[in-house]
Amino acid sequence: MDCKASATREDLEFILLNEDAEPKPLPLSLLVDITSDFSDKNIIGRGGFAIVYKGSIGNRTVAVKRLLHFDENGFQREIKCLMKVKHQNVVRFLGYCNETRGKMAGFKGTLVMAQEEERLLCFQYLSKGGLNNYINAGLTSTSSAQYFTHGSETGKHTFGGYMAPEFIDSNPENRAITKKCDLYSLGVIIMELLTGTRTPCAVNDVLDSWISQLGESKTKAQLEQIKECAQIAIECSNPKAENRPLDTKHIIDRLQKVESAQGTQLQSAASKLLLQVHPTFLVFELQPAGKLTPCLLHLTNDTDEDMEFKIRIEEGVDRRWSEQFGEQRFSGFGIVAARSAYTLILTVSWERDDIPENRFCEMILESWPNQDSYSEANKEEVKLTAYLSTQHRQSTAIPTVNKKQL
Incomplete structure (x- = not known):
C-alpha cells in the first residue's frame, strides 16, 4: 500500500471545508510541514499506539495521528472503515499517509540508510481538547481525564476508563482490540453522555436525575429512550466480555424497537x-x-x-x-x-x-x-x-x- 501522494495544502483545506469531499492520500512531506516536523509543541494527545499532533492549514487546524505500532493489514482495514463512516456526530476523516522514507541511522559502528515506515491519519480537529471534553461540555463542569495519559515515572502508558478490563490486564505483547472491547468503550461513552461520569450508574438513578432536571417538559418517549440507553450502557460495560451484548446490530435493533414503539404511540396520539x-x-x-x-x-x-x-x-x-x-x-x-x-x-x-x-x-x-x-x-x-x-x-x-x- 506504500504510495506517493500528491495532495497539496489547498487540497487538504478543500477537504476540510467541504463535508462532501472524500478523504485523500496525503504526502508525508505535507504532514511534516503542517506539524512543524512533528514538533513536541504540537502534541495534543498521546497513547500506547499513536501520538496526535495539531497541524496548521492557513488559519485552520487539523489533527494528525502518527501511529507508533501498526499492522499493515489492520491499517488498511482501518482506512476502509473510516472512509465509509460519515455522520454529524463522528469526527471527520480527511486523509491518510502510507510512506517509507530513508533515514541515516547507526548500525554496528557505522551509519547506514535505514527504511523508516510512516503511517498517519488526518482528522478534523476538536478545539476543546478531545472527545471526552466534547462529551462533558454540556453535561458537567468537572474536567475529565484524557483517553490516555503517559506515566512519567514508570514510562508505562496508563489507559483511561474507556478500555475494557481484559485489554488492560492482558500481556502488552499480545493485546488485541476485539469487538467486545469496542462494546465496552461504547458502554462507557453512553453512560458518560447520560450522566457526565464514566462510573456505572443504576438505570433508576439515571432516570431520577433526568426526571428531576427535565421537570414538566419530560415526555414518556424521552424517558423510555433514557431507560433503554442506560440499560445498554450497563450491559456493554460489563467487566466480563461474555456478558456484553452480542454485537452492535443487537444494540441497533433494540434502539429501533424503542423508536418504532414511540412512532406507534405518536400515531395513536394523533388519532x-x-x-x-x-x-x-x-x-x-x-x-x-x-x-x-x-x-x-x-x-x-x-x-x-x-x-x-x-x-x-x-x-x-x-x-x-x-x-x-x-x-x-x-x-x-x-x-x-x-x-x-x-x-x-x-x-x-x-x-x-x-x-x-x-x-x-x-x-x-x-x-x-x-x-x-x-x-x-x-x-x-x-x-x-x-x-x-x-x-x-x-x-x-x-x-x-x-x-x-x-
Whole structure:
C-alpha cells in the first residue's frame, strides 16, 4: 500500500471545508510541514499506539495521528472503515499517509540508510481538547481525564476508563482490540453522555436525575429512550466480555424497537381518541414514610357522549405495585361527562424497606361510550407507565445534565 501522494495544502483545506469531499492520500512531506516536523509543541494527545499532533492549514487546524505500532493489514482495514463512516456526530476523516522514507541511522559502528515506515491519519480537529471534553461540555463542569495519559515515572502508558478490563490486564505483547472491547468503550461513552461520569450508574438513578432536571417538559418517549440507553450502557460495560451484548446490530435493533414503539404511540396520539390522557408517564416522587405520594392524571372528553373509564395494571407486575393499585385501596374507574375534563388523583404509599426493585409499573386505561355495554369491540386502550422516583429521598452522584442532549 506504500504510495506517493500528491495532495497539496489547498487540497487538504478543500477537504476540510467541504463535508462532501472524500478523504485523500496525503504526502508525508505535507504532514511534516503542517506539524512543524512533528514538533513536541504540537502534541495534543498521546497513547500506547499513536501520538496526535495539531497541524496548521492557513488559519485552520487539523489533527494528525502518527501511529507508533501498526499492522499493515489492520491499517488498511482501518482506512476502509473510516472512509465509509460519515455522520454529524463522528469526527471527520480527511486523509491518510502510507510512506517509507530513508533515514541515516547507526548500525554496528557505522551509519547506514535505514527504511523508516510512516503511517498517519488526518482528522478534523476538536478545539476543546478531545472527545471526552466534547462529551462533558454540556453535561458537567468537572474536567475529565484524557483517553490516555503517559506515566512519567514508570514510562508505562496508563489507559483511561474507556478500555475494557481484559485489554488492560492482558500481556502488552499480545493485546488485541476485539469487538467486545469496542462494546465496552461504547458502554462507557453512553453512560458518560447520560450522566457526565464514566462510573456505572443504576438505570433508576439515571432516570431520577433526568426526571428531576427535565421537570414538566419530560415526555414518556424521552424517558423510555433514557431507560433503554442506560440499560445498554450497563450491559456493554460489563467487566466480563461474555456478558456484553452480542454485537452492535443487537444494540441497533433494540434502539429501533424503542423508536418504532414511540412512532406507534405518536400515531395513536394523533388519532381521535375517546379520552385524551395526560401524562402517560406517571412519576411518583417518594415522600417520607407514612405520607402519600400523589400524581395527577388528566382526562379530557372532547366528544358529545359521556365516557366511562377504568384503569388496570398489566399482568406480571410486582405484587407491591398490585397492592398499591388493588381494588381495596384504589378506585380506578369513573365517568367523564361530554365536553369536560376530569382529574384523577393517584396515590401510593411505600415503607422504606418495601420499595420494589422494579420501580416501573405498566398499566392500561380503558375507555368506552357510557350508553354502550363494555365489550372488546367498543373500548379503547391507552398505555400508562408508573415510575417510583426516589430523588427526594436520596441524592444521586449524577452531575447536572443538559436538556439539549435529548
